[in-house]
Every structure is written in structure tokens, then in C-alpha cells.
Amino acid sequence: MKKLYKALKIVVFWILAVLLVCGAAHFVERKDSLNKYHDFMELSDQIDVLFLGSSHTLNGINPVQLYSEYGITSYNMGKSGGMLTESYWTLMNALDYCTPDCVVVDLWALDRDYQYVDVMNGTEAEDAIRNSVSLLHTNMDVWPLGRTKIAAVNDLIQDREIRKEFLWDFTLYHGRWSSLSQDDFQEAEERESNGYLLGAEPRRELFRYPNISQADDTAQTLPGETVSLTYLKKILSVCDERGIRVVLTFLPMTSSWDTDRQAVNTGAELAEERGIPFLNFLPHETQTLVDYYTDMSDETHLNVNGMRKVTSYIGGVLRDTCMLPDHRQDADYGAWQERVESWQSDEIERLCDDADLYAQLGAIQNINASAVIFFKGDSKALHDSLTRRFIRQMTGSDVIEEALAANGPYLLVRDASGRNGGGTVNYEFGGEAQPEDFDTLLGRTTYIGLHDFGAVYVNGDYENNLLDMEEHYNAEAQILILGQQGEVISSIYYDAGWKAEDESGF
Amino acid sequence: MEIVSIEFLIFFAIVVVVFHILPARARCGFLLLAGYLFYGSRDLRYLAVLAVATLVSWAGALLIDRGKTRSGRRSVCIALWAFHLVLLGYFKYAGFLTGGRIESLLLPVGISFYLFMACGYLMDVYYGRISPEKNIVRYALFVSFFPTILSGPIERAGNMLPQFSLTFLERVRFDTDRIRDGFVRMLWGFFMKLVLADRIAILTDTVYASPEQYGGALMAIVTVLYSFRIYCDFAGYSHIAVGMAQCLGIRVMENFKNPYLAESIPDFWRRWHISLSSWFRDYVYIPLGGNRKGIVRKYVNIMVVFLLSGLWHGAGWTFIVWGGLHGLYQVVGALLSGVRKKAAAFFGADQSRVSVRIVKILFTFGLVNLAWIFFQAPDLASVAQICSRFVHPKVWELFDGTICTLGLDRANVAVMFGGLALVGIVDLLDERGIRLSEKIASMRLWIRWPVYLAAILFIVLCGMWGTGYDSTSFIYYRF
Helix, strand or coil: CHHHHHHHHHHHHHHHHHHHHHHHHHHHCCCHHHHHHHHHHHHHHHCCEEEECCHHHHCCCCHHHHHHHHCCCEEECCCCCCCHHHHHHHHHHHHCCCCCCEEEEECCCCCCCCCCCCCCCCCCCHHHHHHHHHHHHHHHCCCCCCHHHHHHHHHHCCCHHHHHHHHCCHHHHHHHHHHCCHHHHCCHHHCCCCCCECCECCCCCCCCCCCCECCCCCCCCCCCCCHHHHHHHHHHHHHHHHCCEEEEEECCCCECCHHHHHHHHHHHHHHHHHCCCEEECCCCCCCCCCCCCCCECCCCCECHHHHHHHHHHHHHHHHHHHCCCCCCCCHHHHHHHHHHHHHHHHHHHHHHHCCCHHHHHHHHHHCCCEEEEEECCCCHHHHCHHHHHHHHHHHCCCHHHHHHHCCCCEEEEEECCCHHHCCCEEEEEECCECCCCEEECCEEEEEEEECCEEEEEECCECCCCCCCCCCCCCCCEEEEEECCCCCEEEEEEECCCCCCCCCCCC | CCCCCHHHHHHHHHHHHHHHHCCHHHHHHHHHHHHHHHHHCCCHHHHHHHHHHHHHHHHHHHHHHHCCCHHHHHHHHHHHHHHHHHHHHHHHHHHHHCCCCCCCCCCCCCHHHHHHHHHHHHHHHHCCCCCCCCCHHHHHHHHHCHHHHCCCCCCCHHHHHHHHCHHHHHHCCCCHHHHHHHHHHHHHHHHHHHHHHHHHHHHHHHHHHCHHHCCHHHHHHHHHHHHHHHHHHHHHHHHHHHHHHHHCCCCCCCCCCCHHHCCCHHHHHHHCCHHHHHHHHHHHHCCCCCCCCCHHHHHHHHHHHHHHHHHHHCCCHHHHHHHHHHHHHHHHHHHCHHHHHHHHHHHCCCCCCHHHHHHHHHHHHHHHHHHHHHHHCCCHHHHHHHHHHCCCCCHHHHCCCHHHHCCCCHHHHHHHHHHHHHHHHHHHHHHCCCCHHHHHHCCCHHHHHHHHHHHHHHHHHHCCCCCCCCCCCCHHHHC
16 A cells, blocks of 8 residues: 555656646747747638748738638748748648648749758758758647657758757757746737738838849759759649649749749749649749839848738639639638738738838738828928839829929828728829819818928818928828728828938939 | 757666566666667667677686786786776877877777776776676676766776675665655756756856957856866766666765865865776775885875876876876875974964865865866967966956856856855755755655755756757766
């Protein structure tokens, strides 16, 4: 009896010790992977499309927008630095949870010819390799230990010691104890750092001085079968076996190399051979979707503006070629609508807070917001080519150029309320003008535009000028964000301290 | 398989359970198998070297025992020692001794430990202190007992072989108290090694990598920290080894006994790496004549022993100077013994007074510290560079947060100093005969368990182990 008691004590002690360590492991674990895949775990049985690829995909396709526009349910599995080897294993892990109708695979790095992320080409610095391994954690940590994960780790990591940190990541993360934050003790949906949109990670920076350096057109394909190409074929085989349609992409970049051209040619050949769509945005000669000056965050990654355009385009292709259903009216898909509403609400909040003019102009277009935009006479904004570029994209007209010729002022009333069943209507005036009153979501609108004065009155209320001609008389630009009923929800003024992109015109 | 790894802990848990389940007659063979599995998991070639050394020393001891004449036995013993030293020389010192012209193909880990154990065994048989072991399995287990094979203690056949006998092993029962005590000892060892030694290593390595960037005051602090790093590293492993053996019911000799509380350099060597210093005493110093052949010969013998001890620690001049410095401390200390006594009498210093003892402890610690500068340096030029920094103290570096920029953030620096304070307290209590582990073990379960569980959690979280934080290999592996 005494022996049994002692044995029981040992067992209880070690159970407590294991529970304690497991609890600690939960808190110290890096949360990136949990954040990225939290929604996937929740919605996996309703996903129709999976996007696979690198950071180009991660920053280039917004599944929330895709649902908002087309009702297509999708998840962005893209990962920074992700090779096709990793995409294959991401797909295999994801297939344990869902069977999508379609998989979209981005072909960036099809020319890369190495298998192991901890070895790479064997010539990279230790820091680069450590970074590569660290990035893989974002894609791997969330998957529970099982046959697929073990096979993935063995296939992607050569070093046995490093493999262990993927199979039990506490061996890596226990050292995080000294940098734990509030996020580490909160549930995924409450974390401040969870900025993922169904796996996507929008970039908000603008690539200010794009160096457009594209490789020459060529008919050459990759000289041999690279490891990445082999894994692309494995993805195609797996999808083929399971009846999953595949769409290939190569997302836009401002700079490309000969190997990129060869990669897209190889991809095009393969797509033709297999009869699958290939959306090739690489060749600058034919690519018209994305404006390199407003839509990139750096040489190779789209920003939030480019993301909107590419997502919208790909959504149309998916709807038309893959015949994917629109779930927006389906009550079972309420969770997707919740994400849309949350995303839109966050975007509006950001729009109201953002102090960057380019970000403002991009965001107004991205979320299709109603706004009043006014540039005073001789405004720096008017002389700034990038600002005018944004305005032209927004309106589709050249009135802003006429305003420049007249040296201002310029007014745009953007009515995106969809009143009377219509789409977005832009009311634009360049140069000094006092047009007839016109109807907008504000009401009956009166505009007086002089070189040194501007006024917008609503419904004959000439006492209240919507433009601030007192405190912000010298503002280079005034932007009023309007709510659905025409109420002003935010007023932003850019004074002389605002730094324009292109000051050469001054 | 590293000792600081999940695999090893699982391996060890299985060994403990199976060992206690097995009948006594199978236990010896099982431990040998476990030892070979553990050692061979690093490199099978290491195992081949171990097997050769084991076979030669086992057969050699039988040959010595059968020797008819004293000179014949002596010749065999010398030849066998020469064989083992050549083996050690080739694998460990070939590059150093030939100026890099010859490099050994591999350096089997722990070779200095098991070859010294074999040499000690041969001399014990030669002097008739023990009978040669006829059972090859039992002898092989003595040489390759897995808790001690990598980093000691350097055990004696007279202590270990009887514990591997059938009669002894039959008495080893599954005693939960003994296993718990062994486990607690291991925990303390892991704390010293993973939480302290490897954490301090980050800081000291950063400073020693570019000493020209730091002032003398910070360098002095780092030198002191290095002293504790090396203590926590060596002693930590010894605690783990002793604890592991205790879990298996085997008693291994103590290797460290509060060395930084020593009041003199000879006292320090009675507390520091006891198994090695006593090995040199028994198998080098005394056979050379010890203090029996006059005062000059005694000092020469001391210098020889410490120079060899330095060389044992590493194939480099800095290690030899380190050993020589300790030899010199002892010789000068002995030479000045009369002067010191007169000075003490003149100042009326009572040797038993706490203040006098503290001064002696600090002075001894200072001398040991100075010697460690040579021990850690890659070459003598680096020592000169470090010493040159003391001319530029830059005292403000101690207060402006520089210490938190040396690879450890504020929280980790706090853990380091907190941990060192705990080690100091435990050593001071031990010096007074109070064993903290025994005190905790005697407490009620609801106090004892939370302490043990908190210790496990603390070590697991704050220990520098795993891939992300480059858990450095035990320093003793190099020897």
C-alpha cells in the first residue's frame, strides 16, 4: 500500500510538472503563426480558395475584400520568403482541414533551386539562414504535431537540431519569457498585433521613388527543372488527385531579373500544357493593372492600393473561370460578413486618423469613401505629380491637370453613397469657378472657388462654409471624410509643413 | 546526445526505471550498454577509442598483477602509462606539440577523464592498493559509467568497482527518497549550468571578444563574472553527474566544495575539482617524491603538478601559464609562510576572526580571479590586451546601463545576479553544515512540491537551452 502511495505521488508530481511546463509553453510561444491562422482554424470548412506563395501573395491578395466584392471565401496562406517547397507543405497541412475548390499559386522564386530553408544555396550568411528558419515558424508553428507536419519539417529542414524546434517549439521560445507582453496572455481575436485579414497582411507604405528596372522580354525558359518547379508539379498533382482547380499567378514587381522572365515563361508553358489559367502580371509591357508609382510598397511588394486592384481583378477571374459561388446571401457565412464589417470599420477609422496625404487619397479610393477634397490656389498638392496621379486614378478624368494649368484651386466632391442606385459620382472643378448648385450626398451644394478662397455651402446655409477658410486658410489641402448621410466624420488639413513628393514644380 | 537535451532526459528516465526493474546480475551489463549507447551516439569512432583504451588497461592490469618481479611490474606499468599518454597526446595535443604540423583526426569527448581513470587504476593495481578486475564488463563500466564519462568526476577504481559488484547491486532498491535527492541534485546542477553559466557566458564572451571597447572597471566585473561562470559550469555538471549516479544508487565522489570560500590557494585546490587535484596528488605528486625529498624538490614537484594540470585543461600556453601561476602561488605562499605568521602576530590578527577570514577569502579569490584571465584567453596577447584595459577604468560603465547591452537585457541581467546571490547563500549555508536541499526535503509536501515545481519551471524557462539560444557545450568537454 505504501509503495502504491509513493508511486502515485511520483505520477501526480510529474503530471503537475508537465502541466506547468505546457502552460508556460502556451504563453511564451511566439504568436505570429497563431495570429495568421486563427481565422483559418475557425473557418476552414467554408473555404473555397487557398492562396499560396510568398510575401508577394501575403501582401498582394486580400480575402476579406474578395468576399466583400464577390462573396468568394478564401484564405491567404502566403508567407514572407516562402518558396514553393514551403507552399507545397502549407497546402498539405491545410488539406488536413479543408478541401478547397481552387488553389491559387504564385510562381515567384520558381527559379530557386534549393530544398532546405536552413541550408538555402549554401552561400548565404548565418543571419539570412536564421531569418529563413524563423520565417518558416510563422507557417509551421500553428499546425499540431502529426504525420504531415513531421514530413514537412523533415523535408524543409536538414539540421536535426533545428527540426526539433519545429516539432516542439518550446525548445526555441522558452527564452521569450523576458519579452512577454499583454498580447501573449490574450486570446487571438483580442490581440492588438493581430493585423491579419484572413491570412493577408496589407502593407501601407508607398514606394516613393520606384526604380523601374525590368528585365528584357525573352522567350527563354528555366534551363532545367529546379527544386521549386518540382514542388510546383507536386502541388498540381495533389490538386489534380483531389479535383481542386489551380490558377497560377506572378504578381507585379517594379524590378525583375532574367530569371524571373524565364520563370514566368516556364510557368506559362506548364499552364498551357495543363490547361490552367496563368495570371502573369510581371511583364511591364503588358501589365496595366497596377500603377508602379502608387501601388507598390517596395520594388517587389504591392501596397494596400495595389492589393485592392489585384484582389479585385483576381476575384473576377476566379468567379468567371472557376465558377465559385457567391456566399454573401448565405446565413451560414455570417462570420465572413463579420470580417468584412470589421475590416471596413478599421479602414474608415484609419482613414480618419491617417496624416499622410498619399495614404489618404489611396484609402479613399480603396474603401470607396465619400469625401470632399480641396486644394487651394497655388497649392503644393496641386503641383505634386504623385498627388495628381492619385486624383486621376480616383476620378478617371484630367480635371486635376486643368486645375494645375490654372494654378488652382481644385475641388472634388466624391459621392460614393450610391444614392439613387448609382455608383460613385465625382464632382470636380479646376481653376477659379462658381458653378451652378449641384446635388450630392451633402445635399444641395454650392461651390465658390477663387484663387485665394474656397467655399462649399450646403442647402443654402451660407453661414457655414464646410471648408475652413479661417484657422486653416493656408492649408495646402483640405480633406473632409463624409459618412453615409453626408455628415462630416473627419477633417484633415495639410499645412505648409506637409512634404510633397514632387517639389520640382515649385 | 547532449546531456542538456530532452532526448537525454528521456533516456535517463528509461535507464533509471529499467535499471531498478532488472535483476541485479543484469544491471552491470545494462549500465555498460547504456553508457556505450550514450557515448556512441556522438560518434562511433569515439566508442572505438574508448573500447581500445578499456581493453588495454584491463588486460594490462592483469599483466601487472602476474608480474613476477617488481621491476617487471614497474616496466609494464610504465609502458601502459606511456601508451595511454601517447593516446591522449595524439588525440588532444598533437597540434600543440607539433606546432600544427600534425592534427589528430578527432578529439573524443571526455578522453582526458577516462584515460586518467584508467591510468589511476593501473597504478593502484601496481601499488597493490586494489586487485585487478577480472570481469571485463564491470571494468568497462567503471571506465564508461555514463554520468561521469564526459566531464568527471575522475573516479577511483577502489570506490567504483565494489559498487558494480553483484552483492552491492543486489542491495540497490527503488528508493524514492534517494531518487528524489538525486533528482534535486541534478536540478541544482542544471540551474548552475543552464541558468547561470550559460547566461554569464553570453556577457563575458561579448566583452572578451572585443575588450578594447570596454573600460577596466567593467573588465574587472566581467573577470569576476567569468570566475563564477566557470564555477557554475564545472560544478553544475558535477552536481548533475553525482545526482544521476545517486538516482542509480551509485555513490560518486564530490568534486566541488564551495571553492570560492577558500582561505588560501592550497585550500582552494582542496575544494576545486577535487577528483582531478587529488588524482594529481596521488598519481604524480606523491610518486615524484611529494614533500619527502627536501623542500626544493617539494616546490619543484608542486610546479610540475600544476603545470601538468594546466596542460590537462587545454592544449595551449595560456593553460600552462594558468597552471604555473597556481603553482607559483603555492610556492610563494609556502616561502612567505613565516613572514605571514609574523605579520599576523604583529598586527594581532586572530586567524579565527570573521573579519580576518573574510580578508583571506577575498585575497584568495582575487588571486584565483587573476589566474582565470589566462584560462579564458585564446593567447597571451589577449591577456595583455585585457590587462591594459585596467589603466582606463571608465567607472561610469558600471552605472550607465552598459552591462545591459552585452547580450543580456535587463531582465536577464537580474536573473543572473539573483541566481549568483542564491549560489552564494547556498554555499555559505553548506559551509556551515546546513544543506538547503535536505531542509526542503524534510518539509511538508505542500511546501516541498511547490518549491520543486517552481524550480523546474524556472530552469525550463530561464535556462539557456534549445536551438534559439545556443546552449553552449559544457566547457569541460574540451578537456
